[in-house]
Amino acid sequence: MPLPGGESSDLAIETHDLTKRFGRQTAVAGIDLAVPRGSVFGFLGPNGSGKTTSIRMMLGLVSPSSGSVRLLGEEMPRRLSEVLPRVGALVEGPAFSPFLSGAANLRRFDSADPLAPSRTRGERVEAALERVGLGHAATKKVQAYSLGMKQRLGLANTLLMPRDLLVLDEPTNGLDPQGTREVRALIRSLADSGTTVFVSSHLLAEIEQICTHVGVMSAGALVATGTLDELRQVGAARVVLQTPDAADARRVLSGLGLALLDQTDPDHVAASVLEGVGGAGVRPEAIVAALVEAGVRVRGFAVEQPSLEDRFVALTGEGFDVVQ
Numbered sequence: 001m002p003l004p005g006g007e008s009s010d011l012a013i014e015t016h017d018l019t020k021r022f023g024r025q026t027a028v029a030g031i032d033l034a035v036p037r038g039s040v041f042g043f044l045g046p047n048g049s050g051k052t053t054s055i056r057m058m059l060g061l062v063s064p065s066s067g068s069v070r071l072l073g074e075e076m077p078r079r080l081s082e083v084l085p086r087v088g089a090l091v092e093g094p095a096f097s098p099f100l101s102g103a104a105n106l107r108r109f110d111s112a113d114p115l116a117p118s119r120t121r122g123e124r125v126e127a128a129l130e131r132v133g134l135g136h137a138a139t140k141k142v143q144a145y146s147l148g149m150k151q152r153l154g155l156a157n158t159l160l161m162p163r164d165l166l167v168l169d170e171p172t173n174g175l176d177p178q179g180t181r182e183v184r185a186l187i188r189s190l191a192d193s194g195t196t197v198f199v200s201s202h203l204l205a206e207i208e209q210i211c212t213h214v215g216v217m218s219a220g221a222l223v224a225t226g227t228l229d230e231l232r233q234v235g236a237a238r239v240v241l242q243t244p245d246a247a248d249a250r251r252v253l254s255g256l257g258l259a260l261l262d263q264t265d266p267d268h269v270a271a272s273v274l275e276g277v278g279g280a281g282v283r284p285e286a287i288v289a290a291l292v293e294a295g296v297r298v299r300g301f302a303v304e305q306p307s308l309e310d311r312f313v314a315l316t317g318e319g320f321d322v323v324q
């Protein structure tokens with residue numbers, strides 16, 4: 001179904017019911033993505049959850065079984081040739097010639113871009129290599145590059161021309177921690193200069209620090225999406241109480257409408273603050289007051305917010321392990 005025009009100008013990527021089936025397997029099951037312009041959007045999910053297939057559909061590299069995509073407000077793949085020059089993509093590593101240097105490879109890719117001015121090619125190649133930390137290896141043959149260096153060269157290739165949108169599929173693959181930090185800094189600086197960055201990863205910790213928005217994939221479905229803060233707030237905070245009067249404490253907490261959580265330690269009582277009270281929550285000080293009033297001896301009291309990692313593990317079921 002084509003998307004109505006006009007209303008999506010504030011979105012860099014918009015998909016509607018996007019689906020891809022391979023034979024009897026549904027790799028992507030009707031996802032609705034909305035990636036705001038100017039955002040750094042983390043597309044997260046375990047291996048095999050459908051991230052690459054979604055990205056390939058967005059970029060017109062594979063056709064959807066059903067559903068639609070708009071990139072930078074334009075309908076895809078109908079407007080592919082107009083849109084793609086404004087989009088830098090690192091999906092599967094570009095086919096670099098191993099016998100040419102990094103710089104020569106980039107010059108070759110750049111000369112295949114009809115919109116790239118040859119006059120500035122040399123300086124643009126140099127700047128892109130510098131930007132990804134490969135300035136020192138510009139004249140080295142690619143066959144002598146490490147996996148991480150090839151990954152950086154792929155990134156440099158997306159930076160040869162100014163882009164409105166960058167789509168990076170697992171850009172930190174093959175990079176060491178220092179390389180991962182550098183890619184994060186690069187993404188941040190690109191975002192600061194106004195580029196929307198859509199970045200996939202199976203590692204939350206790797207991109208959590210730079211994302212403004214997140215979409216979480218699990219087994220082909222988009223199971224959560226929103227700003228990082230929104231996602232953090234969905235999880236229920238819980239209180240953990242240490243007391244010798246566990247039975248009384250449980251009664252008080254239940255009476256406040258809190259959902260008691262399973263507890264193995266007899267001196268500890270844990271309860272979910274948000275569940276069971278219509279999402280409104282019960283303030284911690286009200287809980288303590290009720291416990292004290294009921295004569296419960298409170299030896300320890302803590303409010304624990306679920307980490308984003310907890311949230312993702314809950315959403316994807318199997319955490320970030322391989323989905324079969």
Ligand SMILES: Nc1ncnc2c1ncn2[C@@H]1O[C@H](COP(=O)(O)OP(=O)(O)OP(=O)(O)O)[C@@H](O)[C@H]1O
Pocket residue numbers: 022025026027045046047048049050051052053054202
């Ligand atoms: N060309 C294809 N033919 C058949 N099945 C495919 C094809 N491409 C992907 N799949 C299947 O679709 C599912 C989703 O794969 P996809 O590569 O999109 O996941 P992913 O989240 O990007 O994982 P990874 O991080 O491992 O690349 C997998 O089960 C995969 O085996």
